[in-house]
Amino acid sequence: MSVDNETVRRAAKLARIAVADEDVPGLAKELSSILDWVEQLSEVDVEGVEPMTSVTPMDLKRRTDEVTDGGIQDKILANAPDAREGFFAVPKVVE
Amino acid sequence: MTALAYTEPAPKVIAGLKDDWELVIGMEVHAQVASKSKLFSGASTAFGAEPNSNVSLVDAAMPGMLPVINEFCVEQAVRTGLGLKAEINLRSVFDRKNYFYPDLPQGYQISQYKHPVVGEGEVLVDMEPGVGRRVRIERIHLEQDAGKSIHDMDPAMSFVDLNRTGVALMEIVSRPDIRGPEEAAEYVRKLRQILRYLGTCDGNMQEGSLRADVNVSVCRRGAYEKYRETGDFSHLGTRCEIKNMNSMRFIQQAIEFEARRQIAIIEDGGTVDQETRLYDPVKGETRSMRSKEEAHDYRYFPDPDLLPLEFSQAWVDGIGASLPELPDDKKARFVKDYGVTEYDASVLTADVEHADFFEAVAKGRDGKQAANWVINELFGRLNKESTPVSESPVSAAQLGGVIDLIAKGDISGKIAKDLFEILWTEGGDPAEVVEARGMKQVTDTGAIEAAVDEVLAANPDKVEQAKAKPSMAGWFVGQVMKATQGKANPQAVQALVKQKLGVE
Numbered sequence: 001m002s003v004d005n006e007t008v009r010r011a012a013k014l015a016r017i018a019v020a021d022e023d024v025p026g027l028a029k030e031l032s033s034i035l036d037w038v039e040q041l042s043e044v045d046v047e048g049v050e051p052m053t054s055v056t057p058m059d060l061k062r063r064t065d066e067v068t069d070g071g072i073q074d075k076i077l078a079n080a081p082d083a084r085e086g087f088f089a090v091p092k093v094v095e
Numbered sequence: 096m097t098a099l100a101y102t103e104p105a106p107k108v109i110a111g112l113k114d115d116w117e118l119v120i121g122m123e124v125h126a127q128v129a130s131k132s133k134l135f136s137g138a139s140t141a142f143g144a145e146p147n148s149n150v151s152l153v154d155a156a157m158p159g160m161l162p163v164i165n166e167f168c169v170e171q172a173v174r175t176g177l178g179l180k181a182e183i184n185l186r187s188v189f190d191r192k193n194y195f196y197p198d199l200p201q202g203y204q205i206s207q208y209k210h211p212v213v214g215e216g217e218v219l220v221d222m223e224p225g226v227g228r229r230v231r232i233e234r235i236h237l238e239q240d241a242g243k244s245i246h247d248m249d250p251a252m253s254f255v256d257l258n259r260t261g262v263a264l265m266e267i268v269s270r271p272d273i274r275g276p277e278e279a280a281e282y283v284r285k286l287r288q289i290l291r292y293l294g295t296c297d298g299n300m301q302e303g304s305l306r307a308d309v310n311v312s313v314c315r316r317g318a319y320e321k322y323r324e325t326g327d328f329s330h331l332g333t334r335c336e337i338k339n340m341n342s343m344r345f346i347q348q349a350i351e352f353e354a355r356r357q358i359a360i361i362e363d364g365g366t367v368d369q370e371t372r373l374y375d376p377v378k379g380e381t382r383s384m385r386s387k388e389e390a391h392d393y394r395y396f397p398d399p400d401l402l403p404l405e406f407s408q409a410w411v412d413g414i415g416a417s418l419p420e421l422p423d424d425k426k427a428r429f430v431k432d433y434g435v436t437e438y439d440a441s442v443l444t445a446d447v448e449h450a451d452f453f454e455a456v457a458k459g460r461d462g463k464q465a466a467n468w469v470i471n472e473l474f475g476r477l478n479k480e481s482t483p484v485s486e487s488p489v490s491a492a493q494l495g496g497v498i499d500l501i502a503k504g505d506i507s508g509k510i511a512k513d514l515f516e517i518l519w520t521e522g523g524d525p526a527e528v529v530e531a532r533g534m535k536q537v538t539d540t541g542a543i544e545a546a547v548d549e550v551l552a553a554n555p556d557k558v559e560q561a562k563a564k565p566s567m568a569g570w571f572v573g574q575v576m577k578a579t580q581g582k583a584n585p586q587a588v589q590a591l592v593k594q595k596l597g598v599e
Contacts, residue, residue, distance in 0.1 A: 014392060016195055053402050060402040065130050065167030068137030069151035076150045076257070086146040087245070087254035090197045094246045094253065 003031040099427050099437060101219065101227035106319070107275030111358045116313045118354050119322075119331050120279050121271035124286055125264045126296040127240065127304040128171045134239055134263035135162030135205065142302050146256040154261040156200035161400050168263040169404065171295040172212050172237050174414050175265055178293045178421060179232050181216025183411050187236075189401045192393045197255050198242030206266075207236035208395040212404060218269070218289070219423055220282045224437035228278055231270040240264050259303075265296070271310065271331065274319075276347040283307055283343060288422050292447055300341045309337045309346060311353045313361070332357065333367040337374050337381055349374035353381050425450055433462025442470055448484045449474070455491035460498050468494055472515055489518045496525035505529060506536050510581050537583045540591075543575070546583060547591045550574045558596065565598035 008028045012019040019027065073086055082089040106117045130140060136153035153160040176183050188210040191203040213235035221227040242260040244253045267286065273279050287305055290296040297304050312332035322330040335353060340346045352374075357367045372381040420428070422444050429440040429450075443453045443466060452473075457465035473494060477487060497514055500506045506514060506529055517528055529535055537543055550571055551558055561567035571592045575583060 010392075014193070014394070053397075058402060060404055061163055062166040062169075063137065063163045065132055065165050066137065067132045067139040069132075069153075070138035070149045072150070072152075073145065073148045075152070076147050076155050082252070084249075084252075084254065086148075087248075087256055088147070088197070089249065089252045089254055092246065092251055092253050093197055093244060 003028050003035065007031075098423065099225075099430065101221070101225060101229075104222045104226050104228055104274070104278065107277075108316075109313070109354055109358060111362050113362050115316055116354070116358050117316060117319055118275055118350065119271045119312045119314055119319055119334075120273035120275075120350060121310040121334070122267075122269045122273065122279065122282060123308040123310075124267045124269075124283060125240075125306045125308075126175070126267060126286075126290055126298075128168045128237075128263035128265060129295060129297050130165055130168050130171065130263055132165060133261040134165055134168050134237065136261055138261070140262050144258055146254075146258060149258040150260065154200070154257055156202070162205060162398075164401070164404070165263065168237060169212065169406070170414060171263075171293075172235060172265050173406075173411055174293050174418070175267070175290065175295045176213030176216060176235055177411070177415050177418055178289050178295075179213075179216035179218055179235070179267075181232055181235065182214035184210065184212055184214055185406060185408060185411070186210065187212040187404045189237075189398045189404065190395045191398045192238075192395055194393060196241065196244075197253065198244050198257070198260065200242075200257065200260065204239050204241065205398055205401070206238035206395075210403075211236035218282065218285055220273075220278060220285050221441065222278065222281060224441075228272065228274070228282075230272040230282055233268045233270050235265050235267045238264050238266055271312075271322075271334075276350040279309060279350055280343040280347050283346060285422075288446065292419055292421055294419075300343075303341060305341070307340045307346060309340060309350060310334045311337065311350050311357070312367075313354050313357045332361070333369050335367065335369065335381070336371050338371055338384065340374060342376075345374055345376050348376070348379060349381055352379060356381065419447070429453075429462075433457050433466065435462055435466040439466045439470060442474070452484050452487070452491050456495045456498070458495075460495060461502070464498055464501070465495075468498060468515075472512070476519065488520075488522065489515065493518050493522075493525055500525055500529060504536060504584065506534060507581065507585055509585075510534050510536065513581075533582075535582060537579055540587060543579070543583050543587050544591055546575050546578050547571070547588065547595060550578060551595060561596050561598065565593075565596075568592050568596055568598055571596070 005024045005028050008019065008024050008031065077083040077086070077088065080088050109116045109118070127140075128134070132138060133140060133151075133154065136151040138151040138154055139149045141149060153162060173183055187207055189205050190208040192206045192208070193203040195202055211234040215234070216232035218230045218232060219227050220230055240259050240262040242255055242257040244255050246253050248254045269282070273282055283305070287298040287300075290305075291298045299305065312334035314330070314332045318330045322328065335357070337349050337353060340349060353372065360367055371384045373384050374381050425444045426437070426440045429435055429443055430437055435443065444450045453465065453469045456469055473487065473489060474484075477484060482488075494515075497511050497518070500514070501508060501511050514525060514528060514534060517523065517532075518525060554571075554574075557567065557570065561571065568589070572585065572588050575588045575592065576585065
């Protein structure tokens, strides 16, 4: 499996990571080798084997429908670079 | 239960400049689960709270926070699936749908992609008595709602409220089986009705509890049938998705506009681009949301924070056993048991409260008469005064009492309307009101005869005219009714007037 420059740019854009043009070819090479390395797993025949989701036999933990959280507006907004009137304020995003 | 029979409605056809075009519509309806707390956190789902107050550290996506699923929400999704006669998947998986938007702090929405909790089902969309469309449901999955961005509070900034972030949604996905704007609106109405019967979603469109994404394409005659025979989508036109509609009227307008836009492009020799569009109700048009296109690469993968969702068939059966009677069955039963028309049955079963009210009135009485009184007098009045049936000033027992008095011959239909008015404004027991106010119909022939004689004696000239022109008899009946303040039995008056005038 090989990752080209275009794929790197696209992945970076989707992940909102700024990548300088000169770094693209290097990243393409690195990502390709990572994928090639992981690709080795496909040599294992897993025909008819259930994917393992947990190393111990566990069920998805559930909760009952009770309000047990919230009411902490100040904490929620504490790290916001800009908050006004109880809202996060972000640069205008409008369709 | 004998189900009512339906024939399929004709698809909507729009005449272009060169050709006739049919519409093909599929819908994704997002229904908010009627839960107290969110899908993966214990924060409240209450509408209209102070911004960012119904937010937990999980919803705000603080590092290290882990989602824990709300069992009630799972139950509601299963319940909804059963209500849509759908297959329930005992094992389903939560995935991350990755995209960036300020109202989605996680950077991904937890949703279900390849393995949804509910599989294929069906909704019968009744258009008019005897005509209905069976719309196939492809799937229902559970997912998180996003927050709310407000763009008009500041010229340079958008304001974000995360109260809705993480609220549980059921996304109900239909097959492209809807064939016109009216059908689309009826589909949403029917879905809303079923959800409200089930109690799994409050269906409040103003508050955003029910929103629809509408996929619209157009095709030439015969193409849709080919798609249904083969399952091959290439027979259909390219679709556009109109996002986030929360009004039946706008859904219809948007589909109509979008179909005509696509027809114009195709007839002009162009091709329709598959894209996401937004409906602008002010301008009455749809426009492209180009920014959404890039984001369509969602890179789904199973959420490593959540194990697969598994439950037993016994648990599903338990939910199935607690399902209420659903609209289609109730409607068929009303037609069968109470002898009401299918149209009246539709009105009466629009929601559970109305249906229950009707049944309380109709029990042990004439069903058709009960339906008339409940629909025309009571619902008509409630509508006029915007009063919900739960707050009706006239109870089912009172209305039943009115109908009993008519049946016994104690009051005429006309007096009954006056009585209804008194009960509406002042209340009271119908029989007692009739007694206390002397509203009882005079059935005593002697008294009616005296009144008739009196009217005839007072109008000798008219008596002469009537003998030549029998239709004048009606005037005398009116006079007698007036003289007896409407209490005389109209049939008895009529018979006596005719007899005394010697006319037929």
